[in-house]
Amino acid sequence: MRRHLPPLNALKAFDAAARHLSVTTAADELCVTQGAVSKQIRQLESALGVGLFERKPNGISLTEAGAQYLPFVSAALDSLDSATEQLQGGKRQRERLLLSVTPSFTSSWLISRIHAFEQQHPHLQVDLITGDGKPNFSGTEVDLAIRCLRPERAGQ
Known part of the structure; x- marks a missing residue:
């Protein structure tokens, strides 16, 4: 048919x-x-x-x-x-969202919100890489980098 x-x-x-x-x-x-x-x-x-x-x-x-x-x-x-x-045996493949964030931002703001974000977007799994300084996208699988810098340091 x-x-x-x-x-x-x-x-x-x-x-x-x-x-x-x-x-x-x-x-x-x-x-x-x-x-x-x-x-x-x-x-x-x-x-x-x-x-x-x-x-x-x-x-x-x-x-x-x-x-x-x-x-x-x-x-x-x-x-x-x-x-x-x-x-799929109840185990859906989730897409990985790899964030590069500063340790201070992670602990002061991000960690408390990740669970709610993943609940709203169950197809995503958020993984974190922490570090300071200018993010390096070449040679990594980072999807998004978040940096909080003073304006005078942003160009460095």
Whole structure:
């Protein structure tokens, strides 16, 4: 049996935008641009031949068709998510985010917030490298360096 399904990315964009009633928040969740979310939604609406959102000056809202479609899309995505986790033995591969930070920043601000960040972004595992001075990105796998310097020392 051949299935006639819309593209998965379009369904994910619809689901996120519908849950948040915001293209901006959906884009942040999906780590794409607002334009990409809008394009996916337009493609989905075109493929389905029905409008899913009402565009208003102050945001978006679901049409009746969108409100009827959302629970089915959400359930299907949840089912795929659960099946994938089960297939992987409950051990999802997490992407590594390697931060290079100063020891003082780590102890005074960052450590107390890492757990909450990882809860909000379960696909990420935050690892830290501490050190002072100018970060060196060549020859390392550091994704982001955070330094707190006085303006007169920033150029060194």
